[in-house]
Amino acid sequence: QLVLTQSPSASASLGASVKLTCSLSSGHSAYAIAWHQQQPEKGPRFLMKVRSDGSHDKGDGIPDRFSGSSSGAERYLTISSLQPEDEADYYCQTWGADFPWVFGGGTKLTVL
């Protein structure tokens, strides 16, 4: 069973950068993931798909401040020039032929 692990919380200052991590469980380092943002009291919003080679495809209207990367079984979401509206929960998601769609536990990002 594939498991996605995320840190429960992260924080960074307004205008700074932050890198969020999503870790794929052992044996699943080749899987792509997707990042979703959920602002308070809103539905999730797709940000980007990140592949094992670090390439990423962003969703419609996602600012250039958001980027993705990979290293081994780790998938990253980097947000630069943090804005107040970036304060949100961030979820990673993966999928495969042999298991249902899986979400990480989410990271709550606080913009200081």
Add this chain to the structure above:
Amino acid sequence: QVQLVESGGGVVQPGRSLRLSCAVSGFTFSSYDMHWVRQAPGKGLEWVAVVTYDGSKKSYADSVKGRFTISRDNYKNMLYLQLNSLRPEDTAMYYCAREYSGTHPRDFFDYWGQGTLVTVSS
């Protein structure tokens, strides 16, 4: 633009039923697999069910199998989730989501609705 709008949530007693709806617009509904995802209060996202673009195949999370039924009407651009034998642990915001239509048999969710809240309580 792509829009997904859920409705049908409410407060219901344990053991009762409810039907959720998701009205979609802005894309060719009949070309996409569609999902329901839920989020219990203060918790993370949990995938619930999927229906293929033509309604021919359906799959469910173990937690809802045998109690929930996903369906769609491609003429009305509507997605549904029938919730039977509801339990307090089914209390959650329910979101419909569109699966990206690429070359892979399964893929990520690229659009989400704003959710409809289901509360199961006596």
